[in-house]
Amino acid sequence: MKSVAGLLCCLLLIAAAGCSRPAKPANQIEVWHWMTDRQDALETLARRYEAKTGIKVKLDLFAPSDAYTQKVIAAAQADVLPDVYGILDKKDILASFIKAGYVADLTAAFNADNGAWASSLFAKAIDVNRFVPGNAEGIAPGIYGVPLDIGSEQLIYNRHLLKKAGITKAPATFPEWLAAVDALRRVGIAPFVSGFGELWLIDCFASNYAFNIMGEAKVLATFRGTVSYTDPDWIRVFGVFAALRDRGAFIDGIVTKGNKVAEQDFALERAAFAFNGAWSVNVYKLMNPGLNYGVAPLPALNPAAPMVSWGGAESSFVINKASANKDKAVAFVKWLTAREQQAFLSAQVNNLPVNRQAMADIPENLAAFAKAMESSTHPKVWPVSEDALVREAFLKGIQGIIIGETSPEAVARAVQQVKDRQMKKVKH
Amino acid sequence: MTGRPWDSFKNFLFIAPAVTIFSVFYIYPFIELLRLSLLQWPGIGPQIFVGLQNFRELIDDKVWWDSMGHAGYITLIALTFQNALAFALALACDREIRLKRFYRLVFFIPPVLSEVVVGMIWNWTLNGGTQDGRQIGFLNYCLVQSGLPNLVHGWLSDPKTVLPCIAIVHAWKGFGWGFILLLAGLQTIDRQLYEAARVDGAGSWRTFWHVTLPMMLPVITVVVILTILGSMQVFVLILSLVNQGLVYHTDVPVTRILVSMTGTNQFGYACAQAVIFGAILIAVSFVLLKVSNIIKRA
């Protein structure tokens, strides 16, 4: 009996110790983030900020991003969101958070002093968190988030492996790319690797070609429902994947590869081409410092039109409207976007800085990614986005094409079926 | 105060702490789950009451029922292959052999390993690619070295082989639990029963059938139920092996629920999926319990 009593005492002690909640100090802002790779860098910056202004910044990291999203949603329900956090979801979820009163409108802060803050950052990055007049979600126009960095996804090619196959320059058009694939297959090198186990990369890749083949207007019209997925232009988009598959371009198991494994594969020179974002520069440096590679846009199918990559804010913070320390929070996040801090962050993790001037300080090999920002777009800046279920059918259909289970026409029909069903739901 | 009611009350006190914790941490969220399954809700914002629409949609959801089939397949492999292995190992370790403690430690390693390591190792083992003419994956490499190059395969990239591979990895990771439970059960069988059987001249097979199995029936039932529960609810392993899946071929109910929650923002639908899934599992388990009771009485 004594040990039971001892045990109960133990539990009660813990209970007592655990129950007290420290009151929130006034000179402190709470930040929840998901950027594991930047925890150290952010903590260093937080200390610098405290030394400079005396305001303590409490940084809490929650990863992976799925866990982070769940936590934010749960905290929103319980009304305990921190001063600064991020919404990793699609734009309509950001809209829901705004409507629920958890996101502050920052337009005034951006436009203050003749727009000093706004002009110091890349417009495309700010637009990711901006709602334009007449937007589909019905939000008052304005800027609701602060971008921390920018990035874009590009084609990366291994010069050494290409030379082995007799190719001297990166393919600029799709037929050139197919020819390169043939040459690589002849010498037994796997042509292309990417983390297509993560659906968003397929989305980015397909979107590049969709914009190139039919232009932004038609793509958005499809989302609105006025153009069908069985339209020949969309069949051409699906056909890109079928063509690559037929030539044997995809590395084995590409459809189940996570992006990190794909990065390993490219770093270990198992494939000649990769499709990835700016952060991969750092991964390659870590795993294979001697890798000789270059960066280029995806080879265009329609040479007359530009290849439009996804580029924009990679990570953004929003400020909690219900927070008592709103102004202090805004000041801190604004400080993070200043040139010095951006240069520091970029050197740590190799994502591109969102501050225009800081772009001059970036390492050499990121420049190609930066150049691509000029002709880039992002789903979050489109006035209308595709329904989530349709998007899933679309991306999974492409996976089916890649593994040879289905054809572009069949996928187009299947996706349109889901689209029709979802459009009917919205009507009522 | 004496008598039956007071006695019953004192007996009830024994389960009072369990019931209290359970009501707070399970019953309440469960009622919420039921309520949310009747809504259309993306996780934040207005909750629209749609009645049984989520359930009606679910019945037509082919991907969902396919995922149930996949989980059923993995469970079947686990019930047969995994538990047979666990039982065989438990029997082997029950006798007085050398290195018993060593084996018992070693077989517990797969359940302890984190999914990260398991995913990485098995991904490398089952890799179907080549580099400079050599097989990257360990299994393919061994096949080539032992003169069976035509068996080389893209294990995790072929829809036909990916699910069996996942089932085998799951069985490998899980047999340790069955092993522990069955061993514990074997060790509580009175040794005198074995003595008596030996004196009666029974061989090892007869002893197994007439002494071991009947005494182990309740433990076996628990192991079967736990295997079914654990295998039907598998998902972390699948994520670490094939990420978001080989099209829809590697989906199981829990991955579909996760997609509904975080991928397509259909919280209400996810809750409906959870409710239906739970109801099916409960039905299966009760059938099993009844069957085991019938066997016990026979």
Added chain:
Amino acid sequence: MRSFRNRHIVEAAAKNVLVHVFLMAVTVACLFPVFWMVRSSLMTNATIFTDQALFPRELHWHNYLEAWTKGNFAVYFLNSIVYTVCVVSGIVLVASLAAFAFSRLRFPGRNVIFYVFVAAMMIPLPGSFVPMFVMMNKLHLTNTRLGYILCMINVGLSLSILILKTFFDKMPTDLEDAARIDGCSRLQVWWHVALPLARPALAVIVIYNALNVWNEYILASLLLNDKSLMPLQKGLMVFNGTYQVDYPVLMAGLTMTALPIMVVYLILQRHIAKALFSGAFIG
């Protein structure tokens, strides 16, 4: 006669060899991942996937130091130990009381309540994170150790009750009856008779729940905010970044995480053996 006996000896020896070969084969399959994990933890990012040798040429022990310091392991270790000890003791206490009652005592609704507990194991609650968080917040239990402990006790409760009740059902009641005749109260019967006899089952639920709590991560990141309250798995997340994975240090961290639970298991194994030796000779 002699040949018959010889045949028996040869048969027994052959069976022994077969059994050992079988056990060894399974052992290799189980040990290889551990070996690979330790080997990888002693390499560098550049060599970890390219170096095909079984034993790395240089041993980078500093990976362990880096995992410990960068991952803030000291704090997280302590937290994990506290959580594991508290949750497991809590479950052993609550579940054994309940299982004993379900098996031996009579009260109205006994069967129904038991089936409800068992049914609870079957419904996954991924969608319940949000309502659970809201409720915990109302009870002021979020971001506290107690809240997390209580939540984790609930997670392991149903299974532990099921396993313990199964074992209690199997146990003969003569010892307990004798104790009751001697005038022991129900509680004393539970503590002095039932629990010691069920030691193998208790060991099973201890190791099962200990492993669950030790490896748990999702509930911890949902319910806890402060770094000072986080368990070990949180420390590992630092190396498993969104963009970069520091593989050798991650492997070092994983090895350090796996060791304590193996030690606990080893200790428990010895306990079972001791308990059974004494148990086998009591009638």
